[in-house]
Amino acid sequence: MGMLILIAYRNLVQARRRTLLLSAAIGLVTTLLVLLLSLSQGISDNLVKSATTLSAGHVVVAGFFKPSPSQAIPMVTDAGKVRAVIEKETPNLDYIIARGRGWGKIVGPGGTVQTGLSGVTLVNEPRFVATLQLAEQLEYKEGGEARILGDSTRIGSPGSVILFANQAKRLEVDVGDAVTFITETNDGRTNTIDLTVVAVARDLGMLSSWSVLVNMESLRKVYKLSDDTTGAFWVYVKDIDKADEVMNGLRVSLAQAGFQLMDHDPNPFFFKFETVAGEDWTGQKLDVTIWRDEVSFLVKILDAFDLVTVFISAVLLIIIAIGISNTMFNTVRERTREIGTMRAIGIQRGSVLLLFLLEASLLGLFATTVGAVAGAALSVGIDLAAFPVPIPALKAILLSDTVHMTVRLSTLLMSVVFLTVCTGLAALWPSFRAARMRPIVALGYVS
Amino acid sequence: MPAIVELNNVVKEYPLGKLVVTALHDVSIAITKGEFTAIAGPSGSGKTTILNMIGCMDVPTTGTVKIDGTLTNNLDDHALTTLRLNRIGFIFQSFNLVNVLDVRQNVEFPLLLQGKLSSKDRKLRVEEMVEKVGLTKQMTQRPNELSGGQRQRVAIARALVTNPAIVLADEPTANLDSTTGHAIIELMRDLNANDHTTFIFSTHDPKVMERATRLIMVADGKVV
Structure with missing residues (x-):
């Protein structure tokens, strides 16, 4: 397992430009997700605060x-x-x-x-x-x-x-x-x-x-x-x-x-x-x-906002997943000979599958962690800046006159884990293809 | 002495569009333990196909292949892979090292896959093999920092590190200059003589054939 992680890591470092570009895309999606979730949590906090001050006790x-x-x-x-x-x-x-x-x-x-x-x-x-x-x-x-x-x-x-x-x-x-x-x-x-x-x-x-x-x-x-x-x-x-x-x-x-x-x-x-x-x-x-x-009528606003968050994230995630999948297919194609060599010397199909999934997951973990930290920093910055909300309708949705964002560690961890798993899943198909290669074909002895 | 490799009436056919190409015609070979065997013949004669059969990378269309007492015809992919890992070492024409691993890690890789040795024993075994092929000083270098001859030495160390019953080498000197190629064959010959490891290699170089203790000539998919 340690050797597979090492190979996966070094291959990512070797394909530096590709890794960075893909990381940037995954990281941006993570940042956006963290921002949206922080805003949603901020609205939720506003809701709890205003509701339990003006309308109700717990x-x-x-x-x-x-x-x-x-x-x-x-x-x-x-x-x-x-x-x-x-x-x-x-x-x-x-x-x-x-x-x-x-x-x-x-x-x-x-x-x-x-x-x-x-x-x-x-x-x-x-x-x-x-x-x-x-x-x-x-x-x-x-x-x-x-x-x-x-x-x-x-x-x-x-x-x-x-x-x-x-x-x-x-x-x-x-x-x-x-x-x-x-x-x-x-x-x-x-x-x-x-x-x-x-x-x-x-x-x-x-x-x-x-x-x-x-x-x-x-x-x-x-x-x-x-x-x-x-x-x-x-x-x-x-x-x-x-x-x-x-x-x-x-x-x-x-x-x-x-x-x-x-x-x-x-x-x-x-x-x-x-x-x-x-x-x-x-x-x-x-x-x-x-x-x-x-405040059930206001909770519906929060639910609608969460629905929009899920929709935006899902669309971006699908686009990113296609990108990851395509990149991993290219990676498998470029490393066909390496797969053949490893299969010949005795690596099992499951380990080949694991190798490519590890590679995608390591990429995902790195990119989502950076993205989540960036998202958290931006959220804290926006919250501290207390930007005024100029549009009354938006004030009604945000339940506040200023943009309030709440960053929670659980939100960050959930975003990182969820998107890393998604990255791994996006690599599943190309990884299966790599694992299914016959060594004799991968080494180019027969087509 | 019983044969370590037995090919009996092996026929191998490959589909090519609507045609069927026969790569091997009724080939029967028996190789005993400790032989230093060259399979020679012109390009397309079937040398590599025979090595693929012996190396459990392919199975015959008809006939049987027995490796170290194990009949391979009916083994599934997992069993064939396990057989390759434990009984067979491979040396490739283009060295085929894992580029992102250094010399030590490339040699250690099959031992890690086997999972039989402790970390300490693995380290000793790797150092011993690397020393045997004369690359102790290059231990932490990656393949792209080595010459062709050095890379092939790493491949030899990797092939031998698990103490396999058979080492298969497909044109091991084809990508090397004649001096380096000669040195590689001599290294293989020494390892064969000292450790009694069975070497089977394909070649079409007469100088390499001369060093073999047994020569199997192949032409048009038949042993001649």
């Missing part, structure tokens, strides 16, 4: 209250009892926050935005300040300064609201300005409340176009909610990958504690109004989901 315990069969209000009654079950039955619990839920219009000097309201009780959210990044004034105001105004802790004061940069821009408001929130209450009447902008947060992708953070007491006031009512519990666990497991456990625990549960529907709560309103029951039913369910 697990969400929410629900609908139906005062009559045709009405559906997104809230959790008996919130204290529900919270107690969650605290007791969630393994590896990190923390829980309770968020109010609402929907309506915010009116400012510059216009109106339709948005969801997320009611914040600051004393229950120890990590709120650390999680939310505030925007500099120039990010939402023309001629603004490169400094942060406002203070996110002031969301604890009644009548306060935190807008996102894109909303502040559209409404033409700054920290300290007043906006008006208009909504339809649970009894079908229109209600309004004046809110003061206490801070402007940095955008978190397209989700931040549809969400503002408001003081929970103000939300209770506008919707006339009792103290033992909330919109949803966002449950954070130590390991987000265990969210599914925790959700299933909580469903069982809550059912055992006597709560009625809705069937698991992997969609955000605002997709469920019509379905729930059409169901023939009244009272409270809890809805337990995970973060991914609450």
Whole structure:
């Protein structure tokens, strides 16, 4: 085996120009694959970050209250009892926050935005300040300064609201300005409340176009909610990958504690109004989901991006595979005499096959490693440069205002292994041909 | 003494388009251990075909070939390759060394394929063979750094390193000048005399034929 590796390696070195050209092609495909996967991972990270900051915890315990069969209000009654079950039955619990839920219009000097309201009780959210990044004034105001105004802790004061940069821009408001929130209450009447902008947060992708953070007491006031009512519990666990497991456990625990549960529907709560309103029951039913369910419409974007990645990679891979195969056929032809000699002195067909597969695989390993390192370096560089995304549609796809790329060692290793195996497979046919040669033919004694 | 090589009524036919060309006509040869045999004849007479039969690189259309007691007619490719590796050494007209390996590695290659010796024993065996052919100083050189005569010496060392029962040489001096060719034949002759290795080589050079202890003349695919 050692001798075969040596022969394969030295043949690659001997055919230096061919090796370098082929390596460049394979390396470029690897670089592209790593870039696409890093971008996909970056989008995925953006999605997790924005989803678990604005829309959901790792697990969400929410629900609908139906005062009559045709009405559906997104809230959790008996919130204290529900919270107690969650605290007791969630393994590896990190923390829980309770968020109010609402929907309506915010009116400012510059216009109106339709948005969801997320009611914040600051004393229950120890990590709120650390999680939310505030925007500099120039990010939402023309001629603004490169400094942060406002203070996110002031969301604890009644009548306060935190807008996102894109909303502040559209409404033409700054920290300290007043906006008006208009909504339809649970009894079908229109209600309004004046809110003061206490801070402007940095955008978190397209989700931040549809969400503002408001003081929970103000939300209770506008919707006339009792103290033992909330919109949803966002449950954070130590390991987000265990969210599914925790959700299933909580469903069982809550059912055992006597709560009625809705069937698991992997969609955000605002997709469920019509379905729930059409169901023939009244009272409270809890809805337990995970973060991914609450942003399922965005996950589809990520899936589509991954599909494009796979398609582009597959096309390039096929082109490269044809190139490798053709090159290996040439190599076999050029080294026919060497194959004949080795076969004559006693090398078996399997070893000839292995020799040429090793040659292709060594080439693949070298080229993909260089390509993967280049791809990783480029990805890190692009991420550090934080290139702004100029097109709104692209911002929506990338879920960020800047290009964010995440390089993972597992991604690099997977790319190297996968493409090296593909390189070996592309050489299979010519290697078989080499192995099937009769020594007498390969040595040119008979044709 | 029993024959180490036996060809009995061997006929070899090759298809050539719609025609069938007969390369060997009813050839019967028996060679005993330790012989230094030359198969001589003009080009196209069938010398190489006979060597291919003996070297287990081809099988006869009819007739039988027995090598060191093994009937080769019904052996599959794997068995024929194993037989070549363990019983037969090859020396080619164009040396046929592996260009990317140095002298030591070229000579060591068949031993590695056999996998019988330890690394230490292999090293000793290779050094012994390289010394026998007088190339100790060229041990780490690659074939393209050697003269034609030196390359053929490497090929001889490679052929003999496994202690084969038979060494086959196809026109071993054809690509060498007369002095070098003579030296190569003398080297083969010495190895035959000292180690009693059976050498069978094809040639059409009268000076080389003179050095053989037995001469088999071939013409038109027949032993004459």
